[in-house]
Amino acid sequence: MISIKEVAKLAEVSPATVSRVINDSANVNEDKVRRVKKVIEETGFKPNEVARSLYRKSARIIGVVVPNIDNPFFNEIAKAIEDEAYRNGYRLTLCSSNEDVEKERVNIDLFASMNADGIILMTNEEEIFKKVESSKIPVVVLDRETAHGNEVACVQSDNYTGGRLAMEHLLNCGCKRIVAMRGPRNISSGRQRFEGYLKVCGERGVIPAFVDCGYDFEVGQSKTEELLKKYPDVDGIIAANDMIAMAVYKVLTRAGKRVPEDIQLIGFDNIKLSQLMTPELTTVEQRIPDMGRQATRILLDHIEGKPVLRNNIFPVKLIERETTRGGKQK
Amino acid sequence: MISIKEVAKLAEVSPATVSRVINDSANVNEDKVRRVKKVIEETGFKPNEVARSLYRKSARIIGVVVPNIDNPFFNEIAKAIEDEAYRNGYRLTLCSSNEDVEKERVNIDLFASMNADGIILMTNEEEIFKKVESSKIPVVVLDRETAHGNEVACVQSDNYTGGRLAMEHLLNCGCKRIVAMRGPRNISSGRQRFEGYLKVCGERGVIPAFVDCGYDFEVGQSKTEELLKKYPDVDGIIAANDMIAMAVYKVLTRAGKRVPEDIQLIGFDNIKLSQLMTPELTTVEQRIPDMGRQATRILLDHIEGKPVLRNNIFPVKLIERETTRGGKQK
């Protein structure tokens, strides 16, 4: 790689002038501009970003921590982040933590020592929030809520309303015996959805029925089996999310239950998969790409010193598809 | 962030000595080592990686270009790469190109100017291979074959055998009218699988029947409809990959065809999804995590100056599940 010094020599100006031309940071004699541009053109010179970031203390990098990149939800989020970051001249370095706190910690340190400009955090570990706080890098928390107040902003869905929507829909579809699969209790989205569900139970005089569950496919299968034993008369299931709903569908099918004829099923997230599977899954939509984009925008705005909204709650929406029976009463 | 100079002052040694302690790069008086370590401990000092990479001309970063991170296959690959990279102290910066050549080009330049140590490339664009070549960064090509000879290595599956396996399996399952959905013609994996299929046709005296297709779900749907019109008597379908198989399944179901009773179906890749869907998909397994890991290992070995295998072909394997009828003849 050719350096600014060599460009300067070839263009017969000083390195400072070349820098000024590259950055358009000061008026430079037209003729010199021309000469410099010509040399850059001919040599294919690109400024070394590492040297730049050393001086600027900014690498135009944003660090992203996801629990698991190999999960459609985070995956779709990451795509949106990457997209928005790229559009603004930022790169993205990725840490898929597998919920390994040590790995998250190491990566946060790395982000700091890389002069990353900001971090988008989707983690469940309280400890990491503290860590990040001490690193002084601006953070936006995505799809999570935190008790700490030091993050630049939170962006998440209105999970509570989502929980309500799911329950109300099954009720409207005529289900008499609805069972909720509660999401992880250490994740705010799981708690909030469940609260929405409970609230509707209260309003409609329904006795809550549920089973504790996580967000991953594997636990979905075993928890569905458990559910079937515990509530043999179930005719409606609210899955903790879409991946769980896929698992539910598999177990129900194996057990000879038809969806939606015998048991109606609703998911949460509206990941692309929910529409690809057959039957197509009724679900509560989170605006995943918008959330990823927004988190990134907020981070960039903050970096540029613009004011920023601290709490960003995205609306959710019921998407009726084939695993529930629409307005029809049973 | 505290710097090495301040650590030096606090420990009453020179910055050079601190550096030597950090890197364990020379013998240092025990007492000084102790002092330096103590100060580092107390201050939480972490060396600035940007400064390091400026000197070393290495950022311990590997750049990854995928056509689309929002696609299970690349997703699973990226996870494996991230994992292996992390284990070796490397970070990963990601470009999800959406097959946008301009974006790929910009990112390659960025990788170069970030002092990235290597690139793992999964692209379809000939042009990009040339670009990368000129950037002088070591490249390994993953899931692709190139005509260029300048990459460090290629890693891919034995797609030809995979194509054979798929066809032979459907034949063994008693299918009389098998139609292949040919993968993209500009991607080597698509061509090779199709060749395997053709070869078996030749050997078994079957007249080839196929429909041109891509690798993404959406085209899978329309191409399946086309297929059904063109070959109304079809009783076995070889999908271009698992995502296409999902689309095929949906269209068949909507058309009132049962799988595998009326039409048997086989995919390719063995992405996790193929096992999550119901019915579970018979498919040809690619060793996705191994391939990602191996690509990374090779890159790192090369960077460390170790010799490296140029062509890495991973074996494929038939995974029988529920969309074909095993050994049973019809």
Place this chain on the structure above:
DNA sequence: CTGAAAGCGCTTACAG
């Protein structure tokens, strides 16, 4: 064993 010095490739006051 160890410190002062030079250098990695930029950028920006500073002085003219």
Place this chain on the structure above:
DNA sequence: CTGAAAGCGCTTACAG
């Protein structure tokens, strides 16, 4: 408008 100089935070010959 423009160049020489200093500095971003490290590392490694070099000399002792």
